[in-house]
Amino acid sequence: MPAFVFIVAYLILVLIRPQEYPRWADSGVPFLPVALILAVLAWLASRNKRFDEPQYPLLVLFTVATGISVAVNGWLGGAVEQYKQFMPTLVAFVLLANAITTRRRTEQVMVVFILCALLLAWHGVEQSALGVGWTGMPLVEDGRIQYVGIFSDPNDLGLLFVICLPMTVYMGSRGGMMGMRRLLWVAVGAFLLYGVYLTNSRGAMLAVVVMAGAHVWLRRGPMLAALIAAGCLTTMRLMPSRLTDLDVQEGSATGRVEAWYEGFRMFVENPLFGVGTGSFEEYHTLTAHNSLILVLAENGLVGFIPWLAFVGYCFWMMLRVVRHSPELADGDSDSDGDDADDVANEIVAAESWATDRAIAWTLLVSLAGFATCAFFLSRSYLILFYLLAAVVVAHFTDVRQRWPDVVPFRLRQDLVRWVLYSGVAVVVFYLILKVLLARL
Numbered sequence: 001m002p003a004f005v006f007i008v009a010y011l012i013l014v015l016i017r018p019q020e021y022p023r024w025a026d027s028g029v030p031f032l033p034v035a036l037i038l039a040v041l042a043w044l045a046s047r048n049k050r051f052d053e054p055q056y057p058l059l060v061l062f063t064v065a066t067g068i069s070v071a072v073n074g075w076l077g078g079a080v081e082q083y084k085q086f087m088p089t090l091v092a093f094v095l096l097a098n099a100i101t102t103r104r105r106t107e108q109v110m111v112v113f114i115l116c117a118l119l120l121a122w123h124g125v126e127q128s129a130l131g132v133g134w135t136g137m138p139l140v141e142d143g144r145i146q147y148v149g150i151f152s153d154p155n156d157l158g159l160l161f162v163i164c165l166p167m168t169v170y171m172g173s174r175g176g177m178m179g180m181r182r183l184l185w186v187a188v189g190a191f192l193l194y195g196v197y198l199t200n201s202r203g204a205m206l207a208v209v210v211m212a213g214a215h216v217w218l219r220r221g222p223m224l225a226a227l228i229a230a231g232c233l234t235t236m237r238l239m240p241s242r243l244t245d246l247d248v249q250e251g252s253a254t255g256r257v258e259a260w261y262e263g264f265r266m267f268v269e270n271p272l273f274g275v276g277t278g279s280f281e282e283y284h285t286l287t288a289h290n291s292l293i294l295v296l297a298e299n300g301l302v303g304f305i306p307w308l309a310f311v312g313y314c315f316w317m318m319l320r321v322v323r324h325s326p327e328l329a330d331g332d333s334d335s336d337g338d339d340a341d342d343v344a345n346e347i348v349a350a351e352s353w354a355t356d357r358a359i360a361w362t363l364l365v366s367l368a369g370f371a372t373c374a375f376f377l378s379r380s381y382l383i384l385f386y387l388l389a390a391v392v393v394a395h396f397t398d399v400r401q402r403w404p405d406v407v408p409f410r411l412r413q414d415l416v417r418w419v420l421y422s423g424v425a426v427v428v429f430y431l432i433l434k435v436l437l438a439r440l
Contacts, residue, residue, distance in 0.1 A: 003046045004099040006039035008112055010092060014383060015116035015160070017149040022136045036088055039095050048098050053317075053393050054411035056094065058310040059386070063090050065303035066277040066381075073276040082277050086381060093386045100394035106359060109391055110167040117164040118188055120147050120157060121195030128198050145198045150382065158204025159373045161192045163388055166211060166365040168192065170358060207372035211365050218322075218361060256289040256376065257436045263288045263297035264433060267426075274300035280378070291374040292429065301422065307380065308425060309418040313409060314389050315367055317396040321360035326353055326403045356399050363392050 010032065018024060019031035043049070051057075063086055067079035100106050124145035127133035135148050144154040151157045172185030196204045262284040266275050277298050280288050288294035295307045326349075370385055379385065400406045 003039060003042035003048070003095065004101075004105060006035060006042050007092070007095045007099045008109065010035040010039055011096065011109070011112060011387060012116060014092075014150075014387070015113070016119060017147070017151070020135075020148040032088070036091060036095075039099075040091065043095050043098060046098075048101055050098055050397060051094075052408070053097075053397060054313050054409050054414070055097075055310050055389060055393050057411060058306045058313070059090055059093055061306040062299075062303055062310060063087070065273075065299050065306065069273045069299045069303060070276045070278070072273040073270075073279065075276065078276070078278075089381070089383045089386050092383065093390045096387060096390035097393040097397075100391060101398065103355065103359065103395075103398060106391060106395050106398065107171075110362075111171065114164050114167050114171070114188060114192075117160050117192055117195075120151065121161060121192055121198075123147060124157070124195050124198045142200070144200045145195075150384070154199040155201045155203055155373070155377055156379070156382070156384075158196050158199035158201035159207075159370065159377070159379070160384060161195045161199070162204050162207045162211070162369040162373060163366040163384075165189055165192055165196075165208065166215070166362045166369070169215070170362040173358065201373075203373040203376040206376075207369040210372045211369045214365050214368050255286055257433070259284060259286045259289050260293050260429075260433055261437060263290070263293040264430065266297040267293075267300065270297075270300055272300045273302055274298045277303075277381075287378040289376060289378060291378060291380040292425065294378045295380045296426065296429075305418055305422045308422050309411075309414070310389070311371075312418070312421065314392045315364065315371075317392060317409070318360045318364035318367065321396065321399055321406065322357055322364060324357075324403070324406055326405055353403070356395075356402065359395055360399070363388075363395060367392065 013019060013032050013035055019027075019029070024031075063083070066086055067082045070082050071079040096109070100109055123133040123135065124147070127137065127139055127145050128143075132138045133145075133147070137146055137148055137152070140146050140154055145157065146152050146154050147157050151160060168185050168189035172182045172189065174181065193208070196208060263280065266280070266283055274295075274297055275283055280294060280298055288297060292308075296304045299307070366388060370388060373379070374385070400408060
């Protein structure tokens with residue numbers, strides 16, 4: 001329990017970031033490092049130490065690759081600095097994935113995500129009305145809301161709101177309190193959706209469309225999902241937002257495509273180790289504006305393969321749970337009493353599996369929302385994704401413990417697969433780039 005409490009405290013500090021408020025920014029108190037160290041000590045003293053899912057070694061390999069890419073490009077000291085910067089992300093991932101050992105803890109962490117996002121959305125509403133929020137952060141010059149720290153970019157703020165929206169849907173689906181609980185979570189979801197609008201982030205708005213389509217797809221099929229997604233996109237384009245400028249020939253979009261081209265060129269010239277983590281803007285005036293191309297350009301195939309596998313396993317795990325059909329009862333009984341017990345047990349098991357599956361679907365939709373935003377942003381190293389991934393890994397491990405017939409993943413068996421998938425991803429991105437460049 002102490003390990004869970006401390007890592008949740010660290011999660012809250014990462015999301016709300018009170019240590020970066022003006023009144024505390026100069027206090028000199030290392031809030032985040034202290035919380036993480038306490039979580040590490042509590043974890044070391046606990047019995048819950050799990051490294052059975054492939055994401056654990058993959059993230060270690062990716063971390064090593066980010067430093068090697070810097071060292072190979074001639075800056076040994078930069079490799080050390082890179083490890084110092086990314087190591088808290090690796091540690092936080094391991095601790096959170098290990099601390100979430102039950103379904104109840106998974107739900108509690110989702111509530112923490114939602115409440116933190118709600119607070120940031122409230123800050124955005126105040127900022128939109130007054131021009132400045134309680135953090136002292138003003139509106140961006142074009143009127144978009146922002147927060148402090150890693151959420152000082154409106155796109156990142158919208159990204160947080162996006163991954164929390166499916167979680168509010170899940171929490172609202174549980175009902176209770178004569179319908180008041182459902183109504184409460186609907187209101188929270190609507191408030192976060194308004195926060196997405198205030199960020200005026202095109203990537204976040206597209207992510208909402210993708211998540212709505214994915215959610216409907218599962219329940220009503222692809223045709224209705226496509227219609228719903230098209231309707232959402234049309235409605236958003238009619239609203240006063242930057243989504244009306246969504247065109248490859250628009251200035252911002254043109255800059256993104258050019259950045260993608262430059263990133264791909266960096267990869268071609270340095271296919272194994274890339275140009276070095278954090279060095280993209282030394283070769284181009286803009287950042288990559290695409291998480292995939294950023295890893296490919298900065299870390300080469302040595303970093304891209306474990307990163308893609310890490311991301312891919314997160315999706316694959318939740319898909320496996322969603323598509324799985326467990327054996328709920330063995331059907332062996334020899335009396336009426338046993339029949340009644342079997343039926344009762346089967347009902348309980350069915351409800352339990354339905355809840356596990358619903359959580360998996362929720363996290364899968366959150367991942368889809370993040371991936372949509374990340375396709376237009378350089379967020380390959382952002383801690384927010386790795387915290388979400390930790391929840392995914394923890395839920396899959398928890399599901400496997402309850403349902404042993406859920407087939408585990410073995411990295412050793414999939415190594416060749418991920419090398420091939422990485423090659424396919426490079427080719428597909430190249431073809432997309434060719435099409436977009438032809439339209440400029």
